[in-house]
Amino acid sequence: DVKVTQSSRYLVKRTGEKVFLECVQDMDHENMFWYRQDPGLGLRLIYFSYDVKMKEKGDIPEGYSVSREKKERFSLILESASTNQTSMYLCASSLNGWRGAPSDEQFFGPGTRLTVL
Amino acid sequence: KNEVEQSPQNLTAQEGEFITINCSYSVGISALHWLQQHPGGGIVSLFMLSSGKKKHGRLIATINIQEKHSSLHITASHPRDSAVYICAVPLIQGAQKLVFGQGTRLTINP
Numbered sequence: 425d426v427k428v429t430q431s432s433r434y435l436v437k438r439t440g441e442k443v444f445l446e447c448v449q450d451m452d453h454e455n456m457f458w459y460r461q462d463p464g465l466g467l468r469l470i471y472f473s474y475d476v477k478m479k480e481k482g483d484i485p486e487g488y489s490v491s492r493e494k495k496e497r498f499s500l501i502l503e504s505a506s507t508n509q510t511s512m513y514l515c516a517s518s519l520n521g522w523r524g525a526p527s528d529e530q531f532f533g534p535g536t537r538l539t540v541l
Numbered sequence: 542k543n544e545v546e547q548s549p550q551n552l553t554a555q556e557g558e559f560i561t562i563n564c565s566y567s568v569g570i571s572a573l574h575w576l577q578q579h580p581g582g583g584i585v586s587l588f589m590l591s592s593g594k595k596k597h598g599r600l601i602a603t604i605n606i607q608e609k610h611s612s613l614h615i616t617a618s619h620p621r622d623s624a625v626y627i628c629a630v631p632l633i634q635g636a637q638k639l640v641f642g643q644g645t646r647l648t649i650n651p
Contacts, residue, residue, distance in 0.1 A: 529589050
């Protein structure tokens, strides 16, 4: 079974702090995704990576950056956390590795509930 | 950009009832995803389908490509089916990126 793990289930940070959210998948998937989920807004894509060191902006990249130095690991970075970044953050991965590949099943991590005070 | 609408937003039913959740989208797609999210946050992929019907246990998903519509059915519903059900379709510009519906919150009472 594919396993996607996230570094923390719950995280509390202060405004202005630099925050790292880590995601690791163990099935050699090419694609990895970071989403945030807010009540009434559903799941929204922050960033997407289809290969090591490759990334694409999603719908809401402002205030976030990402890093993919190794295939299995995709990190989401909040350079200076703000209260409007309080949210549930979900990481996902899927197999197909090129941007034009057909839509593929995504496997999700358990989520990190981040609170910024 | 593909828009996704789900209905109903909330659904409460008694154990044993037949459940239907609907999903409509605005532009042509290669595949549609149904996901399940239990309280606590974890999301599980239930189905990915591009035509016809798929069945897994008591869950059945159907899609009508011409109508741009999909349904998720649950037969003999059980309280453990209580969850949020989400449909998602690819963005027109890139098939790897998904657009998600708002979700349907299903509660099955014993």
